[in-house]
Amino acid sequence: MDAEEQAAPGMVPDGAFRRVVGAIFSPRATFESIARKPTWLVPVLLLIALQLCLVASFTYRVGWRQTEEKAQASTSSFRQLTPQQQEQRLEIAIRWAPVAGALGAIIGVPLILVIVAAVSLGVFNVIFGTSIKFSQSFAINAYGGMPGGLRFLLALLIVWVRPPQGVDIQHLVMSNVAAFMPAGAPLWQTTLGSFLDVFALWGIVLMAVGYAAASEKKVRFGGALAVLVALWLAFMLVVAGALAFLG
Numbered sequence: 001m002d003a004e005e006q007a008a009p010g011m012v013p014d015g016a017f018r019r020v021v022g023a024i025f026s027p028r029a030t031f032e033s034i035a036r037k038p039t040w041l042v043p044v045l046l047l048i049a050l051q052l053c054l055v056a057s058f059t060y061r062v063g064w065r066q067t068e069e070k071a072q073a074s075t076s077s078f079r080q081l082t083p084q085q086q087e088q089r090l091e092i093a094i095r096w097a098p099v100a101g102a103l104g105a106i107i108g109v110p111l112i113l114v115i116v117a118a119v120s121l122g123v124f125n126v127i128f129g130t131s132i133k134f135s136q137s138f139a140i141n142a143y144g145g146m147p148g149g150l151r152f153l154l155a156l157l158i159v160w161v162r163p164p165q166g167v168d169i170q171h172l173v174m175s176n177v178a179a180f181m182p183a184g185a186p187l188w189q190t191t192l193g194s195f196l197d198v199f200a201l202w203g204i205v206l207m208a209v210g211y212a213a214a215s216e217k218k219v220r221f222g223g224a225l226a227v228l229v230a231l232w233l234a235f236m237l238v239v240a241g242a243l244a245f246l247g
Contacts, residue, residue: 014039016039016041017042019042019043020046020143023143023206027206027209031209031214034143034213034214035213043143043145043146043149047109048106051105052102054101054159055098055102059101064097066165067168068090113138113142113145117134118134120137120141124211124219127227130215132211140211140214143206144207145203147199147206148199148200151173154173176194176197177192177193178192188240188243189240191240192236195232195236195240204228208224211224
């Protein structure tokens with residue numbers, strides 16, 4: 001245990017940028033501080049900014065044609081089109097891809113955090129009888145997303161260092177099972193594999209630390225981790241099952 005984690009509660013820094021770093025290097029003390037005084041604006045803006053930078057960098061340095069050609073070719077409707085129609089669809093997809101990426105950052109990041117925070121909050125308060133507030137739950141998820149921020153940074157580095165022809169936006173960082181699956185694997189399998197990600201698991205562990213701290217000792221770390229893993233597995237199986245059903 002480092003010196004910061006041994007410090008008295010009043011000595012733990014409450015600054016947002018200190019918390020961003022502390023979530024990675026001294027999670028226990030940091031999430032205890034977050035539970036006492038929840039803040040979330042800086043980590044949310046940081047995650048949005050990093051994703052926007054990644055989309056802009058990929059658009060400028062690599063472009064979306066190869067990505068969209070691969071994505072469109074995997075659909076039966078695209079293969080049934082004439083070459084001219086295929087090119088028209090590709091051009092539209094390439095034009096809108098960076099817009100979709102930007103909207104995914106600006107809208108998707110906070111929306112996902114809100115949904116996960118609300119669901120987790122409900123489960124902990126109903127099952128364990130905690131009195132965790134939404135502001136605490138949202139802040140825990142925001143700072144728990146810092147491993148994802150590290151993944152964005154690694155992805156940015158790869159985009160600018162690796163030759164453009166060797167950059168795959170779907171597998172920039174080889175941190176999940178999907179990155180090692182053979183080409184042509186069914187979408188439900190690759191989606192399932194993408195959930196099995198080192199950075200995602202790291203984030204779940206950090207969130208468990210946060211919820212254990214916010215529960216005021218009603219939930220231990222192991223119990224919080226079990227709940228979050230169960231929710232994650234349930235969501236993962238629902239999404240993969242829906243994709244398998246839709247073919």
